[in-house]
Amino acid sequence: MDAVAHHLRRLLHRADLHGALDALTPLLPGQPGSATQLNVLSGLRVYVRWLEETGHSLLHVSDAQARAYSAWLAAAYAPATHKNRLTQVRWLYDLLQHQGLVTDNPYRRVQGALNHAHDHRPVYSPADIARLLQEANPEERALVLLGAHGGLTGPETRGLTFEAIDFAYGTLHVSGRTVQATEALMGALERWGHQRGHTALFRATGPLFDLPTPFQLRKKLHFLCLRADVTYRAWHALRHAAGLRLLEPGLNAQTRQAAQDHLGLHSDESLRPLVKLKKISAPT
Numbered sequence: 001m002d003a004v005a006h007h008l009r010r011l012l013h014r015a016d017l018h019g020a021l022d023a024l025t026p027l028l029p030g031q032p033g034s035a036t037q038l039n040v041l042s043g044l045r046v047y048v049r050w051l052e053e054t055g056h057s058l059l060h061v062s063d064a065q066a067r068a069y070s071a072w073l074a075a076a077y078a079p080a081t082h083k084n085r086l087t088q089v090r091w092l093y094d095l096l097q098h099q100g101l102v103t104d105n106p107y108r109r110v111q112g113a114l115n116h117a118h119d120h121r122p123v124y125s126p127a128d129i130a131r132l133l134q135e136a137n138p139e140e141r142a143l144v145l146l147g148a149h150g151g152l153t154g155p156e157t158r159g160l161t162f163e164a165i166d167f168a169y170g171t172l173h174v175s176g177r178t179v180q181a182t183e184a185l186m187g188a189l190e191r192w193g194h195q196r197g198h199t200a201l202f203r204a205t206g207p208l209f210d211l212p213t214p215f216q217l218r219k220k221l222h223f224l225c226l227r228a229d230v231t232y233r234a235w236h237a238l239r240h241a242a243g244l245r246l247l248e249p250g251l252n253a254q255t256r257q258a259a260q261d262h263l264g265l266h267s268d269e270s271l272r273p274l275v276k277l278k279k280i281s282a283p284t
Contacts, residue, residue, distance in 0.1 A: 008023045008099065008101070009101060017048045024095065028041060043088035047088070061104070063106045063110075067110060070082070070110045075122065075234060076233075093108075122236075123237050123240040124238055126241075129144065129148050131229065132225070134228065143157060143209070143217075143220060143221070145182070146185065146189075148238045148242055150181060152172075153236070154214055158217055162193065162204045162206060218234070221235060
């Protein structure tokens with residue numbers, strides 16, 4: 001234990017966060033290699049990536065930093081996962097405090113998400129999307145509109161290929177459905193496609209984006225939100241915005257069916273949470 005603690009101190013003072021997590025593994029809850037330990041380690045790697053992206057310190061932690069991470073978790077994950085991730089970081093700082101590397105654990109003073117029903121359906125408002133588009137480069141603009149207008153899921157967006165886009169008819173073919181694109185979305189796809197080598201004379205093939213992992217997609221959206229001064233929310237908040245656009249004329253059978261078809265939902269039940277969000281967000 002003393003040898004591990006000594007090694008951990010050296011790694012942390014060199015700012016080798018990933019090496020520190022490896023050294024910390026024997027001290028984590030659960031048996032070595034167990035699902036519990038692997039889950040905790042996974043949660044701590046999420047925290048380390050957040051530290052690297054935001055420039056926050058692991059050892060010089062404050063109440064403001066703890067609140068910021070909790071807010072990021074609340075936007076990126078469901079309430080249950082938010083609570084689990086906070087618990088894992090509390091364990092981390094308890095260990096660091098026990099080893100004498102920190103003197104306080106501000107994560108003990110941060111509460112997890114309250115499990116309100118509408119918290120499961122975060123959404124980017126039209127004003128949020130306008131600010132994102134104002135700050136976006138061509139790639140980011142295409143990404144935002146694929147979610148906010150096209151209603152594509154994160155995996156559908158990352159896996160979108162040039163072959164799936166009909167530039168002549170303004171449609172996308174994803175997951176067995178045809179999505180009618182807006183003029184703004186098609187314009188964004190054409191501009192980004194041109195940068196990727198797609199022209200009227202030479203049709204590009206293969207992936208539209210180089211985003212092999214969900215983390216890379218979240219990272220792009222997160223940094224765009226920072227530049228645009230928009231509260232970061234997970235990708236599905238863009239998809240919800242697409243659904244609300246289609247429900248904007250009113251909650252009738254036609255708009256419900258249009259939203260269901262556009263988003264690839266297969267039942268009235270699967271659309272119900274979005275209908276509730278529409279009612280919650282409607283002006284009174």
